[in-house]
Amino acid sequence: MALEHIEKIKCKDCSCEFDVTVYESVNGAFDDEAQKKLLSGELFTHTCPECGCVVALSYPMLYHDMDKKFMIHLCPDGENVDECIKNIKDAQKKIDKQFPEKRMEKPYKMRIVSNENSMREKITIFENGLDDRIIELLKLFFASRLQATNKDAAISDILFFVGHRGEYAFQIMLANGENLVSEVPKHFYTLFTEQYMAKCELASRDNFIIDADFAILVLNGK
Numbered sequence: 703m704a705l706e707h708i709e710k711i712k713c714k715d716c717s718c719e720f721d722v723t724v725y726e727s728v729n730g731a732f733d734d735e736a737q738k739k740l741l742s743g744e745l746f747t748h749t750c751p752e753c754g755c756v757v758a759l760s761y762p763m764l765y766h767d768m769d770k771k772f773m774i775h776l777c778p779d780g781e782n783v784d785e786c787i788k789n790i791k792d793a794q795k796k797i798d799k800q801f802p803e804k805r806m807e808k809p810y811k812m813r814i815v816s817n818e819n820s821m822r823e824k825i826t827i828f829e830n831g832l833d834d835r836i837i838e839l840l841k842l843f844f845a846s847r848l849q850a851t852n853k854d855a856a857i858s859d860i861l862f863f864v865g866h867r868g869e870y871a872f873q874i875m876l877a878n879g880e881n882l883v884s885e886v887p888k889h890f891y892t893l894f895t896e897q898y899m900a901k902c903e904l905a906s907r908d909n910f911i912i913d914a915d916f917a918i919l920v921l922n923g924k
């Protein structure tokens with residue numbers, strides 16, 4: 703079940719105070735409502751009942767999917783990472799205790815992300831049975847390919863998504879506000895998996911943060 707509590711926040715426009723639900727943890731297998739809100743972005747945005755102004759509130763939250771076996775901890779702006787790691791490990795211990803028969807099954811994927819977009823992205827990746835380490839490598843490859851053809855392209859972020867036809871794609875956000883979409887051929891994913899999986903396994907041992915820096919580490923052959 704979702705662990706939640708009510709907090710008061712202040713509207714930045716009219717200064718009225720109102721109650722919002724803050725989720726400490728969301729279980730993807732049971733909390734349909736909270737999961738939907740998370741994926742649509744509603745979980746961290748709140749509408750002032752007085753003036754209709756939308757207030758964003760980001761907070762640490764643990765997302766847990768028992769079916770697909772992953773946990774993602776949102777750790778806003780990368781603060782208190784150690785505390786988030788402890789939370790994740792504690793949650794894992796609790797599950798091991800609760801379901802000892804599942805302990806021998808495939809290990810959990812445990813991740814820490816610094817913003818909501820990354821959280822949604824990781825959920826999409828894992829829900830689709832994909833590996834986020836390979837996706838980060840592909841991002842790096844697509845980014846360098848884009849920069850090779852367009853030297854002025856300053857990339858501010860790249861997010862993976864699965865399109866309506868089930869195709870893999872990157873949404874590439876440029877610093878000038880432009881948005882590009884680039885489809886990722888599925889055989890690229892297969893190729894990268896074949897070529898880099900062993901290196902990924904090595905580099906991701908005890909590593910909860912799988913991002914661009916991780917991809918650079920893998921490609922540098924460490």
Ligand SMILES: [Zn+2]
Pocket residue numbers: 713714715716717718750751752753754755
């Ligand atoms: Zn207001």
